[in-house]
Amino acid sequence: QQPVQSxxxxxxxxxxxxxxxxxxxxxxxxxxxxxxxxxxxxVFLMILLKGGEQKGHEKIxxxxxxxxxxxxxxLTASQLSYSGTYFCGTEDGGATNKLIFGTGTLLAVxx
Amino acid sequence: xxxxxxxPRYKVAKRGQDVALRCDPxxxxxxxxxxxxxxxxxxxxxxxxxxxxxLDKSGLPSDRFFAERPEGSVSTLKIQRTQQEDxxxxxxxxxxxxxxxxYGYTFGSGTRLTVV
Numbered sequence: 001q002q003p004v005q006s007x008x009x010x011x012x013x014x015x016x017x018x019x020x021x022x023x024x025x026x027x028x029x030x031x032x033x034x035x036x037x038x039x040x041x042x043v044f045l046m047i048l049l050k051g052g053e054q055k056g057h058e059k060i061x062x063x064x065x066x067x068x069x070x071x072x073x074x075l076t077a078s079q080l081s082y083s084g085t086y087f088c089g090t091e092d093g094g095a096t097n098k099l100i101f102g103t104g105t106l107l108a109v110x111x
Numbered sequence: 112x113x114x115x116x117x118x119p120r121y122k123v124a125k126r127g128q129d130v131a132l133r134c135d136p137x138x139x140x141x142x143x144x145x146x147x148x149x150x151x152x153x154x155x156x157x158x159x160x161x162x163x164x165x166l167d168k169s170g171l172p173s174d175r176f177f178a179e180r181p182e183g184s185v186s187t188l189k190i191q192r193t194q195q196e197d198x199x200x201x202x203x204x205x206x207x208x209x210x211x212x213x214y215g216y217t218f219g220s221g222t223r224l225t226v227v
Contacts, residue, residue: 087153087154096159097159098144099156101154104151
């Protein structure tokens with residue numbers, strides 16, 4: 001089952017904040033976050049391995065609520081370079097180790 | 112190499128033609144994945160290799176799709192008798208992780224396949 005992301009799209013002005021949510025119907029071992037710019041490969045941002053863990057990457061951070069099977073990505077003081085489509089990828093820790101990618105969130109940062 | 116390399120970058124195939132897509136992962140990366148990405152969608156899992164062993168091929172859409180990684184490095188995704196619905200970007204990714212994904216994926220730039 002594909003994780004569901006919300007919102008589907010968001011438009012920001014430079015310097016504004018945004019939150020992207022990822023919700024799974026399955027118990028999760030880990031959540032990954034990736035950003036993909038148009039015509040390019042997805043780029044790894046961060047991985048969260050433990051329930052409740054919060055990680056940071058410059059002005060981008062994320063949390064993982066294992067019980068709720070949810071993760072959120074926080075973008076603060078957004079920059080033009082943050083524009084792109086964000087995907088969460090979830091792993092259930094089962095027999096195979098593949099990531100199932102979410103529905104995607106298109107983020108556009110305007111000057 | 113420094114990154115994951117895929118070739119060709121673009122491929123136009125006539126319906127019914129066979130195609131072969133190549134992926135050269137980062138040296139030393141144990142895991143290799145193939146994903147299919149339709150326009151505006153997230154990557155969809157096709158198959159997974161741990162070294163030369165194909166541990167999961169549950170995402171391959173039909174028996175026209177075949178993947179191999181004979182020496183645990185370079186991988187080839189082959190599509191036989193291509194059909195229009197096969198048109199998509201095919202992404203290859205590799206990871207240092209050999210089991211649970213404690214490390215992120217590094218994706219290649221993909222091969223855009225168009226079947227006409």
